[in-house]
Amino acid sequence: MAVRDYLRERFFPHMWCPGCGHGTILGALLRAVESLGLKKSEMVMVSGIGCSSRISGYVDFHTLHTLHGRALAFATGVKLSRPEVKLMVPMGDGDALAIGGNHFIHAARRNIDMTAIVMNNRIYGMTGGQYSPLTGYGALATTAPYRNIDHGFDVVTLASAAGATFVARTTAYxxxxxxxxxxxxxxxKGFSVVEILSQCPTYFGRKNRMGSAVDMLRWFKENTTKIGSKAKAENPDLIERGIFVEKQLPEYCSEYDKVLERAQSGGS
Amino acid sequence: MAKPKLKEHHIEREWCKGCGICIEFCPKNVLELDEKDKAVAVRLEDCIACRMCELRCPDLAIEVIVQE
Structure with a gap:
């Protein structure tokens, strides 16, 4: 099946701004799905609110566009009722880690089998460029005209500490x-978190004078490196890319089945 | 495996928003923006069918079609 066959072409051109990284992430996701040979009917995409969350409108899987920050909660419900389907939960940085922060850490702790994708553009784009939990110290935003004094989360460290069994980071470049x-x-099999740095030329880029989408992609190229590279040892400011955690632990739906079995057999 | 040989670039003009990412990151400088700010492949003979334009296009507007 070609990548385009997974799209709802009637909604194209999409609503993202020229040069927005979210479309590139959509493309990468569809190519991943195609390589896995997944059928449209065996995937469910659940999203919340924000620019990133509009992604669920463009894929021709089962889709659910839900409340701000609550995508993982809805996805948990879907997964528990239909454990055989593949759950994908793309979220923005604000959606996943501010209003949805608790859902995020607890879904990770449960190790429920789904893929959380944090499309990190370091800003609330849809509502006009307010700072998010990933904007980072010293950056400019509509609501931080004298620079942000909040430090950003490190998604990889946060997800790993919360118990996610697959944690990775890459960029739209x-x-x-x-x-x-x-x-x-x-x-x-288990809760996987993929952080993908995405460029927002309209708000984050413009506010922080980072130039065009092309310049922002070049920034990803120049300011990131593979995990454990020599470049990282020489320049600790580089952001590492790659798979940080990949381990097997009992998965939530399987464990829940065991609870049902124990309850029904009268054992403990 | 033989090197893929280009047949054509299928560019969905209605989808292209003219961001220039495909042009900038093409290793062979094959693409350009036309007068309507849409990507067009102008130096087809230089294309090595690496698909970097297709993979990076945020508008999902480019498909590199290779000869079978």
Missing amino acids: HVQQAKDILQKAIAH
Whole structure:
């Protein structure tokens, strides 16, 4: 099946701004799904609110566009009732880590089998460029005209500490790696978190004078490196890309089945 | 495996928003923006069918079609 066959072409051209990285992430996700040979009917995409969350409108899977920050909660419900389907939960940085922060850490702790994709553009784009939990110290935003004094979360560290069994990071520049990581994350049994740095030329880029979408992609290229590279040892400010955690732990739906069995057999 | 040989670039003009990412990151400088700010492949003979334009296009507007 070709990548385009997974799209709802009637909604194209999409609503994202020129040069927005979210479309590139959509492309990488579809290529990952295609490589895995997944059928449209065996995937469910659940999203919340924000620019990133509009992604669920463009894929021809089962889709659910839900409340701000609550995508993982809805996805948990879907997964528990239909454990055989593949759950994908793309979220923005604000959606996943501000209003949805608790859902995020607890879904990770449960190790429920789904793929959380944090499309990190470091800003609330849809509502006009307010700072998010990933904007980071010293950056400019509509609501931080004298620079942000909040430190950003490190999604990888947060997800790992919360118990996610697959944790990775890449960028919208590193498209081949994004596809490969998403493919592994979707195939992984357990809660997987993939952070993908995405450029917002309209708000984050413009506010922080980072130039065009092309310049922002070049920034990803120049300011990131593979995990454990020599470049990282020489320049600790580089952001690492790759798979940080990949381990097997009992999965939530399987464990829940065991609870049912114990209850029904009268044992403990 | 033989190197893929280009047949054509299928560019969905209605979808292209003219961001220029495909042009900038093409290793062989094959693409350009036309007068309507839409991507067009102008130096087809230089294309090595690496698909970097297709993979990076945020509008999902480019498909590199290779000869079978």
